[in-house]
Amino acid sequence: MNLDTEPAVPISSNYKGFLIDIIIYVSVMFLIREIYIPKIGFIANGLFWSLSTLIIASWRMKARGVTWKDLGLKTPRNLWKTVAISLGIFVSIMLSIILFEIFKDNIPFPISPDTSVESAVSKFGDLKGNWGQFLLIMPFIWLESMLEELLDRGFLMNWIEKLFSMTSLATVIAVVVQALIFGFRHSNDFSERSITVGLIGLIMGIAYVKFGRNLWPLIIAHCILNSISMVERVI
Numbered sequence: 001m002n003l004d005t006e007p008a009v010p011i012s013s014n015y016k017g018f019l020i021d022i023i024i025y026v027s028v029m030f031l032i033r034e035i036y037i038p039k040i041g042f043i044a045n046g047l048f049w050s051l052s053t054l055i056i057a058s059w060r061m062k063a064r065g066v067t068w069k070d071l072g073l074k075t076p077r078n079l080w081k082t083v084a085i086s087l088g089i090f091v092s093i094m095l096s097i098i099l100f101e102i103f104k105d106n107i108p109f110p111i112s113p114d115t116s117v118e119s120a121v122s123k124f125g126d127l128k129g130n131w132g133q134f135l136l137i138m139p140f141i142w143l144e145s146m147l148e149e150l151l152d153r154g155f156l157m158n159w160i161e162k163l164f165s166m167t168s169l170a171t172v173i174a175v176v177v178q179a180l181i182f183g184f185r186h187s188n189d190f191s192e193r194s195i196t197v198g199l200i201g202l203i204m205g206i207a208y209v210k211f212g213r214n215l216w217p218l219i220i221a222h223c224i225l226n227s228i229s230m231v232e233r234v235i
Contacts, residue, residue, distance in 0.1 A: 030185070032053065
């Protein structure tokens, strides 16, 4: 798999600076989740966590002279091509999840079961048949989907890539490491859910590199994925 393409972050030899940025960013990303305000609910707390992390990422980007446009938040040249790529990413994700479900029992080490269905009820409430609540929360779900792509594929992946830019495998390392962090952050353990989410992060990372480092196909695919997941909780 050839992922050796030009990174979005300008070339720099300031490896220590990127390492410090990553330490600050990852520390805030995990520590901010220790703050939970029960009265405002899970969705508001999730947006609070992501927006706080976005502030840190934007701060470090400004220090390095990098903009969100540099990282891929730019207008797609061809809307229909972007949508087609998004659908391709979505299909690839679904196939990877199906393959994991088929072969997970053959994994030679124990993994915890997926409790995402039970946890979703406590996070979003009982959505069964409640289309009104579904329509109310979906804009926030889409916003969170966008923020995750900005932060995980846009910021974190590029910063990891620059940290290892002295190696020939910098891009591969960045794709894999961001996927591992993405998966672990969603469950904080080694479980079916962390592996599934990690696979999603892996495919998103590969797609980011292979399709010109434009974040919009990833954002659209992420929104489709989360929309279908939420619809399944309603019907």
